[in-house]
Amino acid sequence: MQRAVAAAEQLAILALARADGLPAFAADGALSSWEVFGQQLVTGLSNGMIIALIAIGYTMVYGIVELINFAHGDLCMLGAFFALTAVGALGMSEWGGAGGAVGLVSLLVATAFFCGALNWSINRLAYRPLRKASKLSLLVSAIGASFILVNLGLFWGGMPMDVFAGGNSSAAPKAFPALVEPEPAAHLGDVIVSRPDVLVLLVTVPLMGALTWLVRFTKLGKAMRAVAQNPTAAALMGIDVERVIGATFFIGGSLGGFATVVYSIYNQTVSFQMGYRMGMDAFIAAVLGGIGNLPGAVLGGLLIGVVRAMSDQYIETRWTNAVVFGILILILVFRPSGLLGAKLREKV
């Protein structure tokens, strides 16, 4: 019992560290440096799995239309607002036990559908008319879409609901209720695996498995691979290229929807500006792994999550973003194909 209390205290310190970015264990002599490392590793891997799920959305879209879908992170931000609205409207933070579990699953699925549908619509309105235009026009259009979504998030935050603090200051970050209490679920030595950590694992791993199955073994997956390889040839083989692209946007968006709910529960705060950071981390993960490559996105996500956690711990939180962007630049300059990606020649 005492052990559990101590563990809960440590977790509270951890949560605090996550919230305001202080080195968690600087003042706590009780933990050895290996335990600190282990705890940061758990945090990093959990955040990394979430980043990986978002990164898959980037990498799928890039694989098929060669577009850096700049709006993807902001799509996830809107997903978080959607989830928060649902939680507030249904009073879900009060649900316990089995009802809470069913509610959580429904929330995940509903948010995934919302994000998928939104991503599909963005493709339809902002990207599809530009299929024949240059890559840069497409990228600029994506940046525009991203700004529109950010603004919608700002509007959404002004909704007069209790979960949005009455909507009085729409730009302020909002607290996301802890639908899964941050209590210890397991101990690996003195390293605590919390219940949100387990939630991350339970959501991300099956989804990645399902996606692998979809891409490898279904007809749609085969069509997606064909379009990614050569859209013209795929069209000549009777594949409805636009439908496949639409499906890719839907699937990528819905993975982002799952990820954003888990992210919000894990980090307990959402804001209309969070999409930029989430999107950047995920994009960097996708590039690190080799953009267009699904296992690469997962590897990259885990690496970025761990690098962030370690940089928070051993360098300084305020330098973490610079570290992550520095990694991005180094990869793009020295190994643009990423860790697992194939080398591409631009023009022969």
Place this chain on the structure above:
Amino acid sequence: MSAAAPRRIRLTPWAGLAALAAVPFIDALLPGGLRLEDPMSEVFIYAILALGLNVLTGFTGLLNLGVAAFAAIGAYAFAIATCEIYPFQLGFWPALGVTVAAGAIAGFALGAPTLRVRGDYLAIVTLGFGEIVKDVLVNLDTITKGTQGINPLPPPSFLGTPLEARGQYWLLLAFVTVTFVGVRALERSRVGRAWISIREDELASRAMGIRPDHAKMLAFATCAALAALAGALMVSRLSSSGEPGNYDFQVSILALCIIIVGGIGSVRGTLVGAIVMVGMNSIVLVKLSELVGSPDAPGAALDEAQGLAKVGVFLRTWAQNVLVNPTNWKFLLFGLALVLMMVFRPQGILPPRPLHEAPPEGGEEGA
């Protein structure tokens, strides 16, 4: 060879310049709320920034999403060169020289390692560069004073006399004019034509004897130097470097919006874009929010209302919370500008004129 056609003197540019130069006099006749001097100064500064970006992104076709970082480097170089808390304490003009040099060096520093990065990857590298510069400026607070910013800074001066508001306006106008003419001249110069040919086809231009690496480095340096100049002019006018957060992604995107709305690669278009976009951002939205004023604080009526009335109160409170404030629509406006321009008019309002016009109908080629 037919005789050269008599040189036509185009009136529009001169009329435009005269109108802009007259703004302070017109302002004197207008009530305070309608004065254009301040917002137009901002338009000029953004125009210089966008003219720089146009060299890199418009002429050379290298998408830069971190132009604000160059402006930040210029702003801080100027601040450190002039502020009384540092040992240098240069005057306005020498500091501007330092700034432009610092900008060009930063441009080389970013350009050299990224020559091999192509297309949208380059865009992301520049974006990352922008983020890193901002973070470094915040975190190196022993030098940059972190989020406090560096102040006071000397105002723009001319022949040793500090200028008051009206003089600053004319000085900025002069800077825009010189930059405009300079970039126009660059466009038609040997290096400008090299930039454009690289944008059109790098491989072909290499085959024609152009060295793309040199030309791209020059484009980076020119872009960075002009952006740094814009940053220095901005902080000199405000007398403070402001916080590093002022030079974030939004500024880069505003500059990008300017050249895209104006017509990417078009020098005249950049000026039009600056007036449209910055005018929208700093004049129309700001004046509109002054008109609207701060909305009444929504009462507790939401809890009391019943049935359908509750929906009405809910929507009204929501609108009062965010929608009525025009500045809350800023991102939506930027975003729509980018998407709609890309979808419906990718060439912009004033697309660039082709460098070599087709010979006139019935022209005696080689006669």
